[in-house]
Amino acid sequence: MMEDLSISRIVRGCLQPVGTIVRKNSSEPLFFYRDEYLESADAMPLSRSLPLAKRGFSERELKPYFDGLLPEGPMRTALATSLEAREEDYLTLLGCSGLDCIGDVVIRRVSEGLAWNAGSYAPLDRSALYEVLSGLDALTASNVATRLSLAGTQGKVGLAHMPDAALSDGWLRPVGGAASTHILKTSSISRIDELELLCMTAAEWCDIRVAHTDALMLGKPVIVSMRYDRKASVGEQGLVVERLHQEDLAQAFGVTSGAKYLELEGGSYHALAELLYDRSSSVLKDIEQLARVAVFNFLVGNCDNHLKNLSVVYEGRTLRLAPAYDIVCTTYFERFSREMGMRLGSTRNIDAVETQDFDLLAHDLRIGSRRLRRICRELRERVVPAVLDAGERLSDVVETLPYTAEDLVGDMESRLAVLA
DSSP states (O other): OOOOEEEEEEETTEEEEEEEEEOTTSSSOEEEEOHHHHTSTTOOOSBTTBOSOSSOBOHHHHHHHHHTTSBOHHHHHHHHHHHTOOTTOHHHHHHHHOSBOSTTEEEEEGGGOSOOOOOEEEEEOHHHHHHHTSSHHHHHHHHHHHTBOOOBSSEEEEEEEOTTSOTTSOEEEEETTOOOOEEEEEOSSTTHHHHHHHHHHHHHHTTOOBOOEEEEESSSEEEEEEOTTEEEEEETTEEEEEEOOEEEHHHHTTOOGGGTTOOOTTOHHHHHHHHHHHHBSSHHHHHHHHHHHHHHHHHHTOOOOOGGGOEEEEETTEEEEOOBOOOOOGGGSTTSOOEEEEEETTEEEGGGOOTHHHHHHHHHHTOOHHHHHHHHHHHHHHHHHHHHHHHHHTTTTSTTHHHHHHHHHHHHHHHHHHTO
16 A cells, blocks of 8 residues: 655754655645644745645645656666666655655655654775675665665765765765765766766866766766765764755756756746746855856756756755756767757757857846856856866876867867857
């Protein structure tokens, strides 16, 4: 029999019950906020698409947020197979893997009760780390064991890392609901890991707020991305991790993962800018960040800039645009689409973008064209040195990176010309 699910948040280290997804007594699942939560001082919506209300939310309303917490593609298939569940049964998958989700949300079966143990951490030596990252089945087994759910299509695992340790050491496996601090990713597509490492490192060098990204060489490059929805410190009892509430744009606008390439009404950049003007605690900085991300994605050829690859982090009643993540040059690969995840000016085709499209982008973002042109000029001047410098500085981890950096610069030539 399908079980009801208990939805909670971790607030100041304590479990705060938020609501319930009722499955047994309804023809379709319904989500209800708890009355006690609605009346509490800490009450905030799980999602922009699930506002605080004393009513039941239908499956059409609840699915974008909750299904959006789960992986997609091969990772979803592997998770369902491991749990002996159907891929489309997203609530069963969440009930078995929702102790460490994106943000501060915890999802469990109601039969597990409301007692909460913050969990613990088990050390991982290099050989154990290598085993965890050896393949899709090993990644899935680790995530299932820790009941962790990560959105996205890439093979990835959530682990914790001691803040004061070198990247090659200090790795821990979360146990019993403890929070991860880093996401480690591998790819079956040759060179995509190198390209992501270059793009993310160059973006940081170009003063774009990004999830700090590094790499480990464990037979092949492994991308290591620090979770921006976690704050880690070391206390008397060891590692202490605070969870921050966040959601991606698809969840915020009530769009399912399968429709993540949908253009929002009025344009996705325009819709996000309107959200930031309405809710951001630092509007000018966030709009500037959004503009820089849009221009940088264009320059490096990242067409996979869909709704699930931009997020917001909540700060009580306000929010901030989250650091950028998953920036990779997709135009390097001939078989990948040249259609961008978000329209830039008048077009979604990256090869059709013209100089005047950036004036239209400025209009969408409600900033002056002169200000956006300054951003374009700055990034155009900085991106090539940033990519080449990243290739040289990280060559001790991935020795082929300088050559990949030169290939990336070559791929950018036509787009650099557009901003000339």
